[in-house]
Amino acid sequence: MRGGAIPLLAWASVLAVLMAINWIWTGDAIQVGMFGFAVAAILTNAIAFIVRARRDAVRRGPPPPAREPEAVPTASLGAVLVAVAATSIVFGLAFGRFLVYFGAGLLVVAAAMVLREVMAERRERRAWRTREQR
Amino acid sequence: MRSRRSRSGGWVGALTSTDHKRIGVHLGLASFAFFLLGGVFAVMMRAQLAEPNGQLVSDNTYSELFTMHGSTMIYLFVTPMAIALSMYLVPLQIGAISIAGPRAALAGFWTWLAGGLIMQSGWLSADGAGRAGLFSPVPLSNGTNTPGVGQDLWVLGVILAASGMVVMAGCVLVTIARRRAPGMALLRMPVFSWTGLVTVLMVVGSFPVLIVAMILLYIDRHGANIYSGFSGAIDYQDLFWFFGHPVVYVMFFPYLGAAAEAIAVGANKRWFGYKAFVASVMAFAALSMSVWAHHMFTTGGVTNQYFAFTSTALVIPAGIEYFDVAGTLVGGALVLRCSMLFALTFFVQFLIGGLSGIFVASPVLDYSANNTYFLIAHFHYTLFAGSVFGFFAGVYHWFPKLTGALLRERLGKIQLAVMIVGTNLTFFPMFLVGEDGMPRRISRYAEHPGWATLNRLETAGSVLIAVGVAIFVANVWVSLRHREPAGDDPWRGHTLEWATSSPPPPLNYEAPIPPIRSYAPLLDLREEAADRERREREQAGAPA
Amino acid sequence: MTLIALISTRHEYDALFSVYVPIALGVFVVIVIVILAAVLRYRGRPPEKAARWSEHNGLEAGYALLLTATVAFLLYLTFSAEHRVDTVSARERPSLTVDVTAAKWEWQFSYPRYGITVRSGTVGRQPLVVPVDQAIRFRLASADVIHSLWIPQLRFKRALIPGATETVTLTFTNAGTFTGQCAEFCGLRHADMVFTVRALSPAAFASWARAGGRTA
Numbered sequence: 013m014r015g016g017a018i019p020l021l022a023w024a025s026v027l028a029v030l031m032a033i034n035w036i037w038t039g040d041a042i043q044v045g046m047f048g049f050a051v052a053a054i055l056t057n058a059i060a061f062i063v064r065a066r067r068d069a070v071r072r073g074p075p076p077p078a079r080e081p082e083a084v085p086t087a088s089l090g091a092v093l094v095a096v097a098a099t100s101i102v103f104g105l106a107f108g109r110f111l112v113y114f115g116a117g118l119l120v121v122a123a124a125m126v127l128r129e130v131m132a133e134r135r136e137r138r139a140w141r142t143r144e145q146r
Numbered sequence: 147m148r149s150r151r152s153r154s155g156g157w158v159g160a161l162t163s164t165d166h167k168r169i170g171v172h173l174g175l176a177s178f179a180f181f182l183l184g185g186v187f188a189v190m191m192r193a194q195l196a197e198p199n200g201q202l203v204s205d206n207t208y209s210e211l212f213t214m215h216g217s218t219m220i221y222l223f224v225t226p227m228a229i230a231l232s233m234y235l236v237p238l239q240i241g242a243i244s245i246a247g248p249r250a251a252l253a254g255f256w257t258w259l260a261g262g263l264i265m266q267s268g269w270l271s272a273d274g275a276g277r278a279g280l281f282s283p284v285p286l287s288n289g290t291n292t293p294g295v296g297q298d299l300w301v302l303g304v305i306l307a308a309s310g311m312v313v314m315a316g317c318v319l320v321t322i323a324r325r326r327a328p329g330m331a332l333l334r335m336p337v338f339s340w341t342g343l344v345t346v347l348m349v350v351g352s353f354p355v356l357i358v359a360m361i362l363l364y365i366d367r368h369g370a371n372i373y374s375g376f377s378g379a380i381d382y383q384d385l386f387w388f389f390g391h392p393v394v395y396v397m398f399f400p401y402l403g404a405a406a407e408a409i410a411v412g413a414n415k416r417w418f419g420y421k422a423f424v425a426s427v428m429a430f431a432a433l434s435m436s437v438w439a440h441h442m443f444t445t446g447g448v449t450n451q452y453f454a455f456t457s458t459a460l461v462i463p464a465g466i467e468y469f470d471v472a473g474t475l476v477g478g479a480l481v482l483r484c485s486m487l488f489a490l491t492f493f494v495q496f497l498i499g500g501l502s503g504i505f506v507a508s509p510v511l512d513y514s515a516n517n518t519y520f521l522i523a524h525f526h527y528t529l530f531a532g533s534v535f536g537f538f539a540g541v542y543h544w545f546p547k548l549t550g551a552l553l554r555e556r557l558g559k560i561q562l563a564v565m566i567v568g569t570n571l572t573f574f575p576m577f578l579v580g581e582d583g584m585p586r587r588i589s590r591y592a593e594h595p596g597w598a599t600l601n602r603l604e605t606a607g608s609v610l611i612a613v614g615v616a617i618f619v620a621n622v623w624v625s626l627r628h629r630e631p632a633g634d635d636p637w638r639g640h641t642l643e644w645a646t647s648s649p650p651p652p653l654n655y656e657a658p659i660p661p662i663r664s665y666a667p668l669l670d671l672r673e674e675a676a677d678r679e680r681r682e683r684e685q686a687g688a689p690a
Numbered sequence: 691m692t693l694i695a696l697i698s699t700r701h702e703y704d705a706l707f708s709v710y711v712p713i714a715l716g717v718f719v720v721i722v723i724v725i726l727a728a729v730l731r732y733r734g735r736p737p738e739k740a741a742r743w744s745e746h747n748g749l750e751a752g753y754a755l756l757l758t759a760t761v762a763f764l765l766y767l768t769f770s771a772e773h774r775v776d777t778v779s780a781r782e783r784p785s786l787t788v789d790v791t792a793a794k795w796e797w798q799f800s801y802p803r804y805g806i807t808v809r810s811g812t813v814g815r816q817p818l819v820v821p822v823d824q825a826i827r828f829r830l831a832s833a834d835v836i837h838s839l840w841i842p843q844l845r846f847k848r849a850l851i852p853g854a855t856e857t858v859t860l861t862f863t864n865a866g867t868f869t870g871q872c873a874e875f876c877g878l879r880h881a882d883m884v885f886t887v888r889a890l891s892p893a894a895f896a897s898w899a900r901a902g903g904r905t906a
Contacts, residue, residue: 064324
């Protein structure tokens, strides 16, 4: 399996066929355009999965021992604040300009927090790998 | 590695948790709260319509009620609940220890929740909440015809809620693609996970179009003339319905999956026709992306025949799914527990919605039924009599896994009975009054022979539904207060989530995952053990 | 000279209804019986008794073919009816043209040939008078938002979308008084956007028109 892409490729193909029939039957630009977007969105994901597919073959029996630990965060305040910031920006459009500015500032701070979390995760993983190799 | 914040447990730890199970639970609880709110709106509308020329609420308030009832139910209950179920269960079912992109999923949840609150905040504004209908067509919903910040907040709320859902769905999609346990081939994924996969495919493929439509609507409302004239009105509808049709399948598939799991486990038999089922849900979902303009048959602005063709073709995958239900039940060893009963009711009641859907898939029939109570009956049979009953099937099936406690069976059966009567009493008469000429989205109706009676029946039914939901809430309360411990696997489940503790530990599996040879790994093991035992008994009984 | 029957939307609806509804009822009854029978037959058995088989692709393929044939049959009926209602009716030579203008929250019906205009909705209730058994061309326009002209007796509705004039050709086959209603939510007083249709014999209609629309 190409990293789980096959169902996506199959689905995108069926959509493409339905799109083609739509184009022939209706010739409606916006309809074909929306169909095209959906096909593109699914194909983009499929291609991403293929490119990043791991070489693990499908195997029977119990799972093999992990080669590298999976880093699983338990909490992320940064992620929550990203959402709050986006909300503030959007709400500010209707409520008041100051919320848009506040949200933009918060977004920068929150993105930095998430970045810090992700980098700390990577550091931990690298440290584990070097420890294991010794 | 634990961040400083996660050590601070309690509220902060819970609300910032990136555990897919916690996010799923929070999403589910918030969605259920919105369900209750949307139900209050419904009962208020039914009270208004119980008599001709009702005077309980003003025309303006009524338009806010039907707009917010539809919006709350679709954007804030059935759809996000479908995502919540997928987010909680799919990683467990495929043997993953976490979801992909947990921070994104968390951010997505909060964005969705904020969108819901912003949408509802319109009630506090001077001109009231959104009131141009869930559909909110132009020119009705533009700045000239529906001015005011309440409608703006509705549009912004939709944008945020939909964005949050796209992100969460994307995380589930990547999880299915990349986080399956070794041995979990795609064609060994459980039935529920397949319905989860097609659900997130539809979300990713169609929700962004809604977001674009709403952004353009917002800009249109604030000066720019984006949707102008006849073609602008049709374009808006095309954009909206390109989302608006797949979303009703997003609101169907996970509940179909839940009902299917409940039936297979309740029948002690693996789900019948797995490969045909997978092909049919894929086809069903793909077709669902191509039928949207059947909502536009009466506009004269689209090619009705193409959409009649794709809409009627839905019979084929739907029929296969019903065949599989029968195939699972026949030859099984059926245990008529609540989850099974809710699931069976889902299939029977959904059928009424589905068949009436094929009816309105025919343009000439739709020219009569569109925008009448016939249509309201159709989609409430699919969404409420169908999906919500499928939701309860899933709840009764997986509540023990979630909480470690069993729900009371007796209360559940009472809930089921009350809801069956209430649901059919509310929605069946709508077919009749719609055929007789009652349009939708009207705040009052004149005297017509029979209408008052039918409407009163519907209102009585809605009260019964509320009673049924109250019984469910009571069941949850009692079951958590006076716990009956469920253990890991109270139902002899088939799929991996039953091989871990109830509730599962933070990383889902503490012991190694059992071998995966099919879409029902635990059932395989049980059958193997039974065969081995039988052979040993036979050998012992035949002395050498 | 052979008279070609005028397309009647009511008749087309009734004909399709009489095929779709019995099929739907039949399917529903069969599926409910199968499920009920299975539940009654297989409940309460010990789990070891459950069968192990779980697929029959041949049977499913055959069933899918049956479903496909059903879809083809329904589509044939649907396409034929839709063709008649939308395309063939447009080719009929109308005996009468009525200009319909919808605005919040009233209907204005004008008879250009007779110089008569009637209005209904929040402004009052002057009936739309029409002859039976004749093709009537309605030109539909909206002054503000989307409305929808719905006459339940005809089993027909069509949206009126501002920016373009749509044309539909309808025929009333029964004389009488019928209701009409706006079927697209159009704002505050959408519920009041109703009108009455009075279908008269061609002779009675002619005298109504001659009298300037004052008697009916």
